Amino acid sequence: MVTRNFQSLLTIILFVFSYQLALAGGPMGGEISYKYVNGIADYEVTLVLYQTASANLANQPVEVILTSSCFGNDTLSMKPFIPGSFHTVSSGVWFASGVNCGDSLTSDSIPLLAFYYRDTVALPGGCTDYVFSYQQCCRDSLIDNLVNSENTAFYLDAKLNTTFGPNTSPQFYSYPRFKFYMNSPVWNTGMYAVDPNNDSVWFRLVSAKDSNGVNATYANGFSSGQPLPSQSLFGSGMIFTQAGIYSVVVEAVEYRLDPAWGWFQVGSAMREVTYYVESAAPMGMVSTAFGGVNTIDTIKKIFCNDSVISLRLNNFSTSSLTQSGSEFRVVGNDSIPYPVIEAGFYNIKPDLTFDSIWVKLHRPVMANDTLLITLKKGTDGNTLINYCGIEFPDSDNGVLIAGDCQFTGLLETLNSNTFSVYPNPTKDKITVELEEGETPELITLFDIQGRELKSVIPQSYKTEIDISKLSKGMYLLEVKSDGLQQTRLVQKL
Helix, strand or coil: CCEEECCCCCCCEEEEEECCCCCCCCEEEEEEEEEEEECCCEEEEEEEEEEEHHHCCCCCCEEEEEECCCCCCEEEEECECCCCCCCCEECCEECCCCCCCCCCCCCCEEEEEEEEEEEEEECCCCCCCEEEEEEECCCCCCCCCECCHHHCCEEEEEEECCCCCCCCCCEECCCCCCEEECCCCECCCCCCEECCCCCEEEEEECCCECHHHCECCECCCCCCCCCCCECCCCCCCECECCCEEEEEEEEEEEEEEECCCEEEEEEEEEEEEEEEEECCCCCCCCCCCCCCCCCCCCEEEECCCCCEEEEEEEEECHHHCCCCCCCEEEECCCCCECCEEEEEEEEECCCCCEEEEEEEECCCCCCCEEEEEEECCCCCCCCCECCCCCECCCCCEEEEEECCCCCCCCECCCCCCCEEEECCCECCEEEEEECCCCCCCEEEEEECCCCEEEEECCCCCEEEEECCCCCCEEEEEEEEECCEEEEEEEEEC
8 A cells, every 4th residue: 555645725816718629518628747755765746738618627526546556556545735936926817928829818818727636645665656547527528639539538657666766757847838820830839848857858749638538539631740730740830720629749768877787768758738719819919029918118327338238028038030130120319220130149038038138249339329229120021020930020119228428529428417307207207307597499399210209499598398199118318418418208198
């Protein structure tokens, strides 16, 4: 008999997942893995189930079956627990990520519940074929790549071979993705794992499983190796050719090298996800590279003599960034170009996207200036591509401000105290004030694309300007006085 110590604390993690397809409450996916924790043979088994709200698993324990040829079978009755972290939740609404691919979450949303279960197991001895398995009846009737899916069980398992010592299975660290769109390249499949033991891991597509791990039957045109309607094999860059609902199963198989006997399989973990492929992305879901959804906001302070500039962006696929940085154009306040000659990325996210880049300029910034950095189509034919496989819009802009160059010239430093602008930010009016007795020659307001919006010839050292009719956002205020040109950023609320 296997001895067990149960550790449980009830929780339900509520996420919001937006799609238009009706669901009958079947499982949307899940994963199973284990960790070696302490003692001689103590293992912590973790099961995650993704369900629609109608599944209502809140107070129901689940059973994970432990089998082996060495010691027979046993049942683990596992209850929900609180995970250390899964994703950001704010005011009951799940923060948009790769799981829902940036949907607005404002309409037609169906709750998605992620249930976490854990138990600690003391194994009775060494064995080559321990299997932790879970099954549930049954799948949703709308799955297009399986035959008779409503009568097909949902099954997951993780395998363990303890004859080569303690082992922790591969751990899925990327968030699962459920939502995809036709004709948009898939840069993130949501199926990534790492091995804490530094063993070799082989990722493979496997068949969806029916009861007791028997392979499910695939519909015509589909198979375990080709479970999706795409122009290429499963992986980064695939393009869906047909809308529908598809079951995808990945097994991460772990191999360890024995110096005397070679490679042996010591473990595995499994994840299944239901892919919802729609014909087109919803309106408003495409964010910009520099700001939030359809906004232009990035303001970045840079320093004199900088030639390499780092920037935070919205998450993007690294394969869409050319090494030459051809997706970016940098222009100074007087239309002086700063050609980009190289680019790279850093700060990896859990979904294998990045949110930070660096660009190298042909020459350093040698003067105090307000530069505009613009996203454009690169030499690879596209701008940057977000995690949904959709391009960020070109002509998206950010602002770079250099203001610490110590010299006397036509461009004054940004932090110059020769004039002030207040209130800033503002909803309606701003006041531009110079030193008493000094009247500027001209005050001009530009949008960050450089278009002139308003020009005022002041009559005194203090000038009030009405910007109440402008849209919310950032604007550039230029003040000319005594032949000098100074700029400020103004925010309209």
